[in-house]
Amino acid sequence: MIILDGKDIGIKFDDRWLYQKVNFRIEQGHNLALIGDNGVGKTTMIRAMLGQVPLTTGEFIWHDDSNRKIAYVPQYRPDMQAFPLRVSDFVGLTFDQGLRPWLSKAEKQRLTAILAITNLTDIADKRIDNASGGERQRAYLAQALVQNPDILILDEATANLDNVAKYALMDVVKNYQHQYQLTVIMVSHDIDIMQKYADEYLLLTTHGSEYETIGHLDVAKLKEGGQMLV
Numbered sequence: 001m002i003i004l005d006g007k008d009i010g011i012k013f014d015d016r017w018l019y020q021k022v023n024f025r026i027e028q029g030h031n032l033a034l035i036g037d038n039g040v041g042k043t044t045m046i047r048a049m050l051g052q053v054p055l056t057t058g059e060f061i062w063h064d065d066s067n068r069k070i071a072y073v074p075q076y077r078p079d080m081q082a083f084p085l086r087v088s089d090f091v092g093l094t095f096d097q098g099l100r101p102w103l104s105k106a107e108k109q110r111l112t113a114i115l116a117i118t119n120l121t122d123i124a125d126k127r128i129d130n131a132s133g134g135e136r137q138r139a140y141l142a143q144a145l146v147q148n149p150d151i152l153i154l155d156e157a158t159a160n161l162d163n164v165a166k167y168a169l170m171d172v173v174k175n176y177q178h179q180y181q182l183t184v185i186m187v188s189h190d191i192d193i194m195q196k197y198a199d200e201y202l203l204l205t206t207h208g209s210e211y212e213t214i215g216h217l218d219v220a221k222l223k224e225g226g227q228m229l230v
């Protein structure tokens, strides 16, 4: 099922077009890799999908339930997570508890299930500031998944992780995605990661965009253009 059609999308800031006539679609349960040079406007495209940036031309046509939940995993930065919290408390922070200081039974069950899915059960009581980079990033992923999202945005979520940690993170995403029909939008500069996990790609450039299944990605051309890290 198609959940979003992007039709002739164009975004201009002041007198500068980031891109024009961008066409793509997002299918439920698929992983779309959003790629392009630094500063081309990938984050802006995501913000526009979320309604935070107005389009200059074109439109987004959503076909799914308007109550869709969208969760976000940021890029891992070693200096970012110095919280004196247990991993399980950190993951549970995203529950909307209102004024209630404790977790409900259902929330506790959800938390336990997500800790297991993200392979964090064994370190649930460990302090997050003592966890490894890969563990911390899986905790961010768990924080996103615990909200039971329809769409997960990975914003260079595997950048700065070592090879073992980045595949461990993406394997969790892939398994969850297939089990729960989660739709993933993944901003990435990592060719191996996108070839292994994406279904389609949207390449943004100032002089045109490309939307295709991942098998059509011209890796040699991308490397030539300096757009990819690996």
Ligand SMILES: Nc1ncnc2c1ncn2[C@@H]1O[C@H](COP(=O)(O)OP(=O)(O)OP(=O)(O)O)[C@@H](O)[C@H]1O
Residues within 6 Å of the ligand: 013, 014, 018, 036, 037, 038, 039, 040, 041, 042, 043, 044, 045
């Ligand atoms: N609200 C705004 N007003 C004016 N210019 C903006 C605004 N938001 C973003 N920009 C500019 O738009 C361009 C695209 O930014 P964006 O962060 O979307 O790029 P990106 O492709 O995600 O970059 P990176 O790969 O470095 O994260 C940048 O030049 C940025 O400075």
